[in-house]
Amino acid sequence: MAAPPPLALLNARLIDPSAERELAGGVLVVEGAIRAFGPEVTAASIPEGARAIDCRGDVVAPGLIDMRAFVGEPGLEHRETLASAGRAAAAGGVTTLVAMADGAPPVDDPATVDFLVRRARDCAAVRALPTATLTKGALGRELSEIGLLQAAGAVAFGDPRRSVADALVMRGALAYARGFDALVTAICAEPGLAGAGAMNEGEFSARLGLPGVPGAAETIMLDRDLRLVDLTGARYHAALVSTTASIRALNRARDAGLRVSCGVSINNLALNELDVGDYRTFLRLEPPLRDEEERRDLVAALAAGDVDVVVSDHDPRDVEAKRLPFAEAEPGAVGLETLLAAALRLVSSGDVPLPRLLRAMTTRPAELLGLPQGRLARGAPADLVRFDPHAPFVVDPAKLHSRCRNTPFDGARMEGVVRLTLVAGEVRYG
C-alpha cells in the first residue's frame, strides 16, 4: 500500500495538553505521525503534494482517549459493537477508547482479548483497547490470568461494574498485578451500602421515595483499596469517583507516594441529582449523580489537577432496560459522542481552562496506559481532532451513532462541534 500524501491542518488554534499550552499554527502529518506543529507549519512551508486543510481558527488537539467505554462485545451486540462504538467515538473526537471487560462472557480469557484486538483492528474506526477483568467472571473470587491476558493485549485489569468485595482477594489481585506492572482499575462501591440504592442519598431521593446511595459507600471502599495499595505497591486507578471525599483520600495517598490515580465521569461533572427530575431513567447512573455542591467541588478538583482523567463512561442500554420504574432500570448512559461537548461546558463556564481539560482526556490517560498518543509531539501518532468549541447544536438522540440512545443529554443545547477526526493520520470522521 502506497503511503498516503502528507496532510497539513493549517490556521488552527493548537492545544498541546502535555505542556498545557496553546499556540497558533498548523500540524503537518506524514506517514501517520506528527512531523511538525506550530506557527512554522503554514501553507508556504508544507511539502509539495501535501493535502492542506484550512481549519479557520478551530481548535486542533490530540484526539481524546476515553478510558471507560462499554462496547457490547463479546455477546452483548444488541447494545453496541466495536463498529458502532467506533463510529460514535470518531464522531465525538475520541481516537482511542478503552473497552471495559464487560460482556457475555466477561473478558477474562486470553482468547477473548485476542478476539477483541482483532475485532477492533478490523471493525472499529478508532483505536479500541481491551481490558480484562481482575477476577474470573468478574465475580470477585479468583484472580484472572493477568500475565496471559496482558500478553494477549489487555491494557488494564478491573471488574467493570463492581468492587471486589473480599479484601483478601483484592489484596492478592493488587499484589499479583504489581508483579506485571499492570494497571488495576477499580469501581468503588461498598456493596452493602450501595446495594439497593438507585440515586444519590439526600433530600431529593427522600422526596422521590427512592433508595439512596451515600457518598460514604464510595469512600469506604476507596479507603480500603488505598490501604491495600499501600500494602502491595500496585498501580491503582479508581475508575469512577464522584465525591470530593474520595478526591481528598486519593490526594493523601499520592502525597504518601502511592501510585494511584482516578477518573471522573463527564456525567458527574456536567449534571447533578436534580436532573433525575421526574424519574428519568437515562439519569440512573452508577455512581449516581450527586448534589450541585459536590458537582462544583469535583469541577474545582479537575481545575486543580486532582482529577487524572475524565471519561464518558459510555454504557449503552437498550430500550427495554430503561423503560422501567426508576429503581428497576439498568444504570448507564451513552457518552462517547457528547463527551467533548459536555466537557466544554466546564470551559465556557470559566471553571476549567481548555488545555487542562484536554489533558485529562488525552495526555494523562496516555501516561497511565503507557501509550504514545495523546500529545502534540514530533513523532507521536497523528491521532488528532479538529473542533469548533463555540459552534452550537442540540443533542438529537436519533442522530447518535451508538446502537442505543440512552443519552442523559437528550435535547440539551451544547457547544463544540467536531469537524475532523484523524487516527494515525487517516480521516475517520469529517
Place this chain on the structure above:
Amino acid sequence: MSAPAFPHKHLLGIEGLSRLDIEGLLDRAEAAVEISRQVEKKRATLRGRTQINLFFEASTRTQASFELAGKRLGADVMNMSVASSSVKKGETLIDTAATLNAMRPDVIVVRHHQAGAVHLLSHKVDCSVINAGDGAHEHPTQALLDALTIRRNKGGFEGLVVAICGDILHSRVARSNIFLLAAMGARVRACGPATLMPPGLDRWGVEVAGDMREALDGADIVMMLRLQRERMSGAFVPSAREYFRHWGLDADKLALAKRDALVMHPGPMNRGVEIDGAVADGAQSLIREQVEMGVAVRMAVLEALAERLPNG
C-alpha cells in the same frame, strides 16, 4: 356539587397541588360523605365510564375503597391484581399499560411497589391516572382522606400541631401527608428511630423531634405509621418490643399531647408494635372515620378528574 375545576389530568401526588386544589377536593368530598350516608348511594356522574384498578401490590382497603367510590358514581369498575396478571409472565409495566390503554378506560388507579412507576405509566396511557401508592413516594388519596378527617374534627389546619411518628423513610403516607399539611399551614413534627428518618427531612419544613415525648408535647393530631414486618429486625429496628417501648403509641405517651388530641393510623395496624390496641380503639381514635372518609375522598377525586375527560 359546584367545586372549582381541578386543573390536572392525573393525580400522581400531593406535591404539585396548590392549596386551592386541595381545598376544592376536600369540599367535593364533604358532599360525597353525604351521598354515602344515604340509602340511595348511587350517582350517575361516571355513568358509561370505565375505571380500572391496577394493583401491583396487595391492598385490601385502598382497592375496596376505590372500587366502591367508582361504583357509587356509576362507573364500570374492573379490578386487576398482579397475582392474576401477565406481569408475572414477564410483561413489562409499559406493555401492561399499553394493553389496558387499548381497552379505552377513562381512569386507571395504580398501585405499584416502585417509586415513580405511576408517573411512568401515566406517560404511556391516554386516560387519567390516579396514584394509589407508588413505592416510598406518594399516596395522595390517603393524605386527602386524612386531611378531610382532620378538617371535619378540628375545623381547619392553620396552626395545628401534627405529629407523624414511625417509619417515615419508607412511608408514602408520610410524604403525602407532610406535603399536604405543609401546604395547608399546619405545623408538622416527625419522630422515629434514626434508621427510619429520611435524610434532609428538616429541609421539608418539618420539625424533627428527638423522641416521642418531644414530638407529642402539645400535639393536636398524632398520626402513627405502619411498621412493615420485614423491618422489625435487621439493620433498621432490633425488635418489635423495643420499637413499641420507644416509638409505639400507648396511653402514657398520648397523655403528653393535648387533652383533645386525636389519633390517626392509615392501616392496617400492627397492634402492640406501633400502636397499643386500647389507644387504637379508644375515644380519641379517628381510625374508623378515616376509612369512611377514604371512600368519599376517592369519589371526589374521580369526579374531579372525570370532569376533565373528553366528553366530560
